[in-house]
Amino acid sequence: MAEPPATYPALYARPRLLGRAAAAALALTGVQLWFGSVAVVLPGGFGGDSTLQLRMLLAVAWAALAAGSLHSGMHGWEAAAGPRLRQAERTHLLTAGAAALALACGAELLISGPASAAALGRALLIWWGLAVLSGRLWGRPQVWILPAATLFPLGYLGWDASGTVRWWNWPWQDWHSTPSWLLAAASLTLGAAAWHLTPWRLRELRGRLLRSTRPGNP
Secondary structure, three states: OOOOOOOHHHHHHOOOOHHHHHHHHHHHHHHHHHHOOOEEEOOOOOOOOOEEEHHHHHHHHHHHHHHHOOOOOOHHHHOOOOHHHHHHHHHHHHHHHHHHHHHHHHHHHHHOOHHHHHHHHHHHHHHHHHHHHHHHHHOHHHOOHHHHHOHHHHHHHOEOOOOOEOOOOHHHOOOOOHHHHHHHHHHHHHHHHHHHOOHHHHHHHHHHHHHHOOOOOO
8 A cells, every 4th residue: 555645744844853952952952951950151251250150051052053043954045945945944043043042942931930941041032143144144053153153252252351240241141131122122123134044045146246336237
């Protein structure tokens, strides 16, 4: 008896390691619940305490996991795919981001309360936007590059000479810091733009710009 044809969701999931991503999410949740309060000292400059609790650093891993779960073993073939795949990937990315946010903030809410959960969620959103951008620049297996690259300047340059936390140092800012929430909005906007500007769209945009600069064009 012939097997029924695979559904589109099954075909989409086949080249992706979604089971491993789900297992990693459960592992991250467990680590956050049991070891999230462990203090981690980052390389620090003058004037400030560069100690973070492990749960805030785990937000980098959450962001990378949510964005990196898009990676497919058939990414070379899928680069030429049509709008149906793009829609599936968009749904996947938003679902993965929402799941990471729910698990990370839910665990934080249980162990530390709403203020800490809001600060952690804000950091996750910032790093998630950077992870999507990183995936566009270097490929989806390298989504961790930009989020991880922020840790040194945040820990080393995030205070002024008087020991005051700089406005852009979001892991050390209070949950209600307006500049930090604006950074979250900017990072998400940057990630959305990177998602939209696929290689073929960039080529199309470059071609339009070149045509507009030719002599004789209105």
